[in-house]
Every structure is written in C-alpha cells, then in structure tokens.
Amino acid sequence: MKKEPLFVAFSTQKGGVGKTTFTVLAASYLYYLKGYNVAVVDCDFPQYSIQKMRKRDLELIESDETYHRLAFEQFSKIGKKAYPIICASPDGAIDVANDFLDEDRNEYDVVFFDLPGTVNSQGVLDSLARMDYIFTPIISDRLVLESGLSFAVSMNELLITNPEINLKGLYLFWNMVDGREKTDLYTVYEQTINEFGLPLLKTFIPDTKRYRKELSGEGKPVFRSTMFPVNKKMVCGSNLEELLIEITRIIKL
Numbered sequence: 001m002k003k004e005p006l007f008v009a010f011s012t013q014k015g016g017v018g019k020t021t022f023t024v025l026a027a028s029y030l031y032y033l034k035g036y037n038v039a040v041v042d043c044d045f046p047q048y049s050i051q052k053m054r055k056r057d058l059e060l061i062e063s064d065e066t067y068h069r070l071a072f073e074q075f076s077k078i079g080k081k082a083y084p085i086i087c088a089s090p091d092g093a094i095d096v097a098n099d100f101l102d103e104d105r106n107e108y109d110v111v112f113f114d115l116p117g118t119v120n121s122q123g124v125l126d127s128l129a130r131m132d133y134i135f136t137p138i139i140s141d142r143l144v145l146e147s148g149l150s151f152a153v154s155m156n157e158l159l160i161t162n163p164e165i166n167l168k169g170l171y172l173f174w175n176m177v178d179g180r181e182k183t184d185l186y187t188v189y190e191q192t193i194n195e196f197g198l199p200l201l202k203t204f205i206p207d208t209k210r211y212r213k214e215l216s217g218e219g220k221p222v223f224r225s226t227m228f229p230v231n232k233k234m235v236c237g238s239n240l241e242e243l244l245i246e247i248t249r250i251i252k253l
C-alpha cells in the first residue's frame with residue numbers, strides 16, 4: 001500500500017491575495033529544502049499560472065549560466081527531479097490527482113491544489129471538500145476580508161453538516177501587512193474573526209516586494225520559483241519560514 005499524501009490548498013474566493021504565491025513557495029520550500037515529496041495540481045483554469053511559472057523557470061535555467069549551474073548543483077545534491085505540476089480542471093482535480101498518485105512510482109507526502117476563486121461553482125466546492133487542510137490568506141481590506149470570512153464560515157459549515165468531508169481544519173492568515181507591525185485595525189478585525197470562531201495563524205506576512213521576485217535572467221537571487229527554494233538571504237524578515245513552520249506543525253508533516 002502506498003502512503004496517502006495530505007491534500008492542502010491555499011484557497012479563498014478572492015483573486016490577488018496570494019493563493020498561487022503561497023502554493024509555489026510552500027511546495028518549493030518543502031520539496032527542495034526539507035526533503036518532502038510534493039506534487040502540485042494547478043487547477044486555476046484557464047490561467048494555469050503555476051504551470052506557466054515552471055515553463056518560465058525552465059527557460060531561464062536554460063539561458064542563464066548562473067541559474068544553470070545552481071540547478072545542476074541542486075539536482076545533483078537532492079537526487080530527484082523538479083516536483084510534478086499537473087494541470088486539471090477544478091471539477092476533475094481530485095480524480096486527476098488520484099490517477100497521478102496511483103500511476104507514479106513515487107510516494108508523496110503532500111499534494112497542493114491551486115484552485116480558482118469561484119467558490120460558487122459546485123466543482124470547486126467538491127474539490128475543496130476533499131482537502132485535508134485549507135489555508136486562507138486574508139488582507140486588511142474590508143471587502144476582501146468579508147469575502148474571506150464568508151468563505152471560511154461556509155467551509156466550516158460544510159465541515160459540520162457533511163460527515164464525509166475530509167477537511168481537518170481551515171486556518172486564516174494575514175498577508176500583505178503594511179509595515180513591520182500590525183495596526184489597531186487588525187485588532188478590530190481579529191475580534192470579528194474570533195467571534196466567528198475561526199482559527200488564525202500566529203504568523204503574518206508583510207507586504208514586501210520579495211514576494212513578487214521570480215527568476216530574472218541575470219542570475220539574481222530568487223524568492224518565488226518552482227525550481228528553487230526561497231533564497232536564504234531573502235527569507236529573513238519575510239516571515240515565510242515562520243509561516244511554513246507553523247503550517248508544517250498543523251498538518252503534522
């Protein structure tokens with residue numbers, strides 16, 4: 001019998017809050033740096049932005065000498081290829097993932113799903129219901145936050161009313177926090193989050209340009225990539241490592 005991997009999604013209804021970014025950062029960190037076996041199912045039709053990022057990453061590694069050398073060193077050291085990125089429709093995501101897991105000879109620890117934000121589609125809801133854990137990025141914009149909370153509340157209700165659901169937990173976390181500390185506004189918002197009984201991660205993620213940094217073609221250090229883990233020097237102050245340690249504990253990886 002093969003080991004059953006955990007299904008994890010960074011998910012919410014709104015676009016532009018960090019779903020894809022954290023999917024890639026978490027996958028690359030756990031796979032390249034921590035030695036876990038990871039697969040990514042990109043179900044964000046029709047953008048397929050993770051699949052596209054992989055394509056860009058590969059082209060840059062081919063054309064840039066520094067990246068080429070770094071990639072060679074890394075893959076020789078870890079003795080495995082880049083993690084698989086599988087494209088699927090949101091409705092078919094679970095079947096596609098299970099077929100892949102059955103056929104692939106490797107065992108996986110975790111599969112990340114990047115699902116689209118349209119939760120009012122039954123297909124997306126069905127796929128979300130099959131996750132073991134959902135992490136929902138929220139930002140301190142009233143509308144985005146309301147939408148994030150309503151998403152979390154409806155997922156939690158689904159969890160209570162549907163005994164077949166796999167979901168073991170849904171956690172919110174602050175993303176794109178301005179400045180070094182959270183302001184009083186956050187305290188007010190957090191009271192509301194508490195009233196809804198929704199768990200919130202301790203770690204918050206600041207708004208910093210690093211989160212937009214990809215391979216650049218000049219051999220510069222890279223934050224977000226499907227081929228490398230986050231750069232060691234850039235990770236300091238990003239709170240990314242803190243977030244991923246907190247998440248790893250919760251999902252008991």
Ligand SMILES: Nc1ncnc2c1ncn2[C@@H]1O[C@H](COP(=O)(O)OP(=O)(O)O)[C@@H](O)[C@H]1O
Pocket residue numbers: 014015016017018019020021022175176177205206207208209210211212213
């Ligand atoms: N903490 C952050 N600081 C700065 N930019 C961020 C942060 N998190 C995400 N971003 C940027 O916000 C944009 C939207 O993120 P993305 O992951 O594509 O969102 P989604 O998948 O939810 O639509 C991207 O350009 C990403 O680089």
Ligand SMILES: [Mg+2]
Pocket residue numbers: 016019020021044049
């Ligand atoms: Mg996205």
